[in-house]
Amino acid sequence: DSGVTQTPKHLITATGQRVTLRCSPRSGDLSVYWYQQSLDQGLQFLIQYYNGEERAKGNILERFSAQQFPDLHSELNLSSLELGDSALYFCASSHQSGGGGSSYNEQFFGPGTRLTVL
Amino acid sequence: GIQVEQSPPDLILQEGANSTLRCNFSDSVNNLQWFHQNPWGQLINLFYIPSGTKQNGRLSATTVATERYSLLYISSSQTTDSGVYFCAVGSGGSYIPTFGRGTSLIVHP
Numbered sequence: 001d002s003g004v005t006q007t008p009k010h011l012i013t014a015t016g017q018r019v020t021l022r023c024s025p026r027s028g029d030l031s032v033y034w035y036q037q038s039l040d041q042g043l044q045f046l047i048q049y050y051n052g053e054e055r056a057k058g059n060i061l062e063r064f065s066a067q068q069f070p071d072l073h074s075e076l077n078l079s080s081l082e083l084g085d086s087a088l089y090f091c092a093s094s095h096q097s098g099g100g101g102s103s104y105n106e107q108f109f110g111p112g113t114r115l116t117v118l
Numbered sequence: 119g120i121q122v123e124q125s126p127p128d129l130i131l132q133e134g135a136n137s138t139l140r141c142n143f144s145d146s147v148n149n150l151q152w153f154h155q156n157p158w159g160q161l162i163n164l165f166y167i168p169s170g171t172k173q174n175g176r177l178s179a180t181t182v183a184t185e186r187y188s189l190l191y192i193s194s195s196q197t198t199d200s201g202v203y204f205c206a207v208g209s210g211g212s213y214i215p216t217f218g219r220g221t222s223l224i225v226h227p
Contacts, residue, residue, distance in 0.1 A: 042219055043204065043206075043217040045215070058214065090161065103166055107215065109161040111159075
């Protein structure tokens with residue numbers, strides 16, 4: 001158990017709908033990351049928050065948004081869902097997110113949310 | 119951005135065999151992790167190893183940052199080692215990892 005929790009584990013919804021995925025980081029971790037894993041694209045970084053503020057953006061669609069709350073949990077909102085959004089969505093957390101090879105940068109992943117859009 | 123190549127892409131072993139998985143990266147890195155994704159989809163941390171050598175039971179890893187590669191060694195493989203092994207690297211002032219495509223390992227009893 002990594003200490004990172006994600007809910008729900010599975011989500012089945014229809015095209016055009018909106019869903020919210022939730023993540024609670026490990027105790028003491030300030031940084032939260034969201035990733036998408038699909039068969040054709042592999043593991044893709046979406047967005048990072050650090051202590052409540054957006055820190056970095058990756059290949060995140062405009063239909064997707066995220067936030068990190070004062071208690072450091074994070075939510076990823078996916079709207080106007082399309083068939084191609086079906087994927088495994090991971091949240092990860094770390095204590096910090098810097099250069100320099102510090103073990104405080106190590107990321108720990110939650111169990112993921114498997115999203116199926118029909 | 120940085121490119122990450124993992125080899126081999128697929129590996130089939132008999133239980134008890136040893137193996138070496140390789141991760142090459144195109145630029146200098148200051149963060150590197152190895153993960154195991156089990157058949158249930160869970161990503162499990164194996165090593166945080168931007169340089170040097172580490173060992174944990176039957177697994178060990180070595181990163182030679184100056185030559186831009188990392189190796190993951192699995193000894194006396196077991197069926198529970200099956201899954202996909204990912205290397206993830208980061209460079210610069212913020213660790214946003216780039217993942218390789220992974221090595222898919224199947225260990226037969």
